[in-house]
Amino acid sequence: MIEKLKMQTPNITEQNMEQIAKLFPNVMTETQDKNGNVKKALDFDLLKQSLSSVLVDDADERYRLDWPGKKASLLKANTPITKTLRPCREDSVNFDSTENVYIEGDNFEVLKILQESYLGKIKMIYIDPPYNTGKDFIYKDNFAAKKADYEEELGTTDEEENKLFRNTDTNGRFHSDWLSMMYERLIVARDLLKDDGVIFISIDDNEVHNLRKICDEIFGEENFVANSIWQSRTSISDDHEISMNHNHTAIYAKNKNNLKFYGEKLNESEYQNRDNDPRGPWKLVPLDANKPGGDTNYPILNTNNNKEYFPPEGRSWAINSKDFKKLLDDNRIAFGINGERAPKKKLFLLERLEKGDTKTPSSILLDAGTTKDGSNELNTLFERKKIFSYPKPVDYLSRLIQYGIYSEKNQIVLDFFSGSGTTAHSVMSLNALDGGDRKFIAIQLAENLDESLLKASDDAKSIIKNSISFLDSIKKKHLLTEIGKERIRRTGTKIVEDNQDKAGIDKLDIGFRVYKTGSSNMEEVYYHPEQLSQDNLFSLASNIKEERTPDDLLTQVILDLGLELNLPIEERTMHSNNVFIVQTNALVACFDDNINIKIIDEIAQLKPFKVVFKDGSFSNSKDRINLEERFKRLSPETLITVI
Structure with a gap:
C-alpha cells in the first residue's frame, strides 16, 4: 500500500493533546471550528481544576455533563487527606498470613488512602453502588448549604461522629449529589487499575444514563467495552407499567488496546x-x-x-x-x-x-443467577429467612470475574461498595474451584441495617449453633459491615468443609485482614508545625498519639511507603524488642520506646530494603550515629526512616 506524504511538520498540538488525554481523559471534549465542524478539544477549565488545589470558576458552554458540585468533587479527588487505616485483629481471620483485605470506612477516604500502595496494581474492580432510588444512598454531610432545606436527617453518625444523611427524592440536589459521589470515587479508582485492567459497575435505569456519561469522561469514551444486561429477576412485578427484570453492568477498560477479555470455555x-x-x-x-x-x-x-x-x-x-x-x-x-x-x-x-482463548461472551446474561438466588445463598449460609435485601448471586460475580481475570489467577479484585460480601465469596469459591490465588479487597461503610431485616427471623430454631452471639452483635451494632465480615468467615469455613478431599484445599486462603479508617497516628503538629506555640512545646513528649499501638504505626508506615496491605507480616523478639518483618525483607520496623542497639546487627543481616524506627527510640545521638554507621557497613542498600 502506497502512503501519501503529509508534506508538513508534525502537529505538536495534537501530540500534546494525546499525551494530556492519557493522563486526564476526563478533560477531552468536543467543540466547533470556524467552519462549524466538530473537532476534539481540551476542556482547559477542567484541566486547570485537575492541576489546581483551589476551586476554578468558568461559565463557558461546551459539550459535557455538568451539575452543581462537579468542580468541588474534582478538587476533592485531587486533595490529599491525612486519614489512615487501623488494623482490627480481633475481627480478622489469619491476619498475619492472609492476602485478603476487608476495610470498614467511607470508601472515598479508603480509595485515597490506597492510592500510593495500589497505584496501577488492581486488575479488576466491581462495584454495586447505590442506584439513587431515593432511599439507598447514604453519605456524609460535607456541603456548605443548609441541610434542613434539602435532606432528611438519619440521626446517625459514623465512627468519627460525621453525620450521615439519606439522599431522598425531595433533595434539591438529588441527582447532583449522586453524581458528585460517583465522580470523585471513580476518578480515584481509575488510577488504581492496571493498564490492562477493567471495571464493572452494576446500575439500574435510574442513573444508567448519567453513569455512562461520567464514565465516558473519566475513562475515555474509547475505553467503553459494553453495557451488559443481566436478568436480575424472573418473576413479573405489576407495580410498574413494565416489569423491570434486568440491571445494567457498565464495563470500561483502563486502556482498551491492552484489555484481554475472557469469555466462557470453548465448546x-x-x-x-x-x-x-x-x-x-x-x-x-x-x-x-x-x-x-x-x-x-x-x-x-x-x-x-x-x-x-x-x-x-x-x-x-x-x-x-x-x-x-x-x-x-x-x-x-x-x-x-x-x-x-x-x-x-x-x-x-x-x-x-x-x-487460552475463550468463547466471546454475550452482552445479555440470562443464566447468571438472580437476586432471589443471591438471597437464598445468604439465607442458607446464616440459616435465616432474610438478612440482606437483593444481594447479588455468586454466579453473577463469578461470571464477571471470569471475564476480567479468568486465566490470571493471582490478580486482585477490588469492590468498594462490598455490601453483603458477594465479591469476596465469589473470589474464594473460584480459587477453590481452579486452584487460583486471586485476592480481594472489600470496602464498606459501617452504615445501619434496615430494621426490618433484623426482625425477619428471630426464631431460635432457625439459627445455627454458635450464631446467637453474632446475631446479638448485629442487633447491637446494626452495622452492615458485621454481615459482610461474618459472611466471609462462614464462606471460608464452608468451602473447606465441602472440599476436604480436594488436593491443595489446605492452602486455600480463606482469611482476611480487617482495617478501619481513622485519623492519623501522628499529632496534628506533625502535619502543621506552624500551630506549635512555645507554651505547649514541652508538653509534646512524642509526635505520636498516645492510644496508638505498634500495629497502628506499622499499617500507616506500610501505606506511606507504598507497600501493599496483603504482604505477610512476621513478629520477632530481638533482644527484648518487638520487631515487625514484612514480606521477608521488604520492610523491618521497631516502634519500641527504648531500642537495644544490639538489634541493629541482627536486623542488618536480613538485608531489608527499608527499616523504620520511632524518632524518640534512641536514648542519645551517639546511638543514632551508630545506627547509620552499622547499616552502611552491614547493609548499605537499606533505606533508614524514622517517624
Missing part, C-alpha cells in the same frame, strides 16, 4: 477435522469484517470451481491480500464444506486452547 463439539488436518479439529469463521479501506477488497479465487468471491456489500476482507496468501498456503482457508461457498478462516481447537 469443543463445534470443532471437527473434516480434511484430516494434522493440526487437529477446526471450525470456520467469517473472513469479512466491517473495516473498509486499503488492500481489503480484492477478489479471492476458488480454484476448485474457478469462482471469484468479493466481500459482502458494505464490508471488506479482514486481512490484506498478502496475509490471505500466507493463510491459503498454510491450509488455513476453506470454501465451505463442499468448497462451494465464500472463503472462511480455519480456527484450530488445540491452538486456541494453548493460547
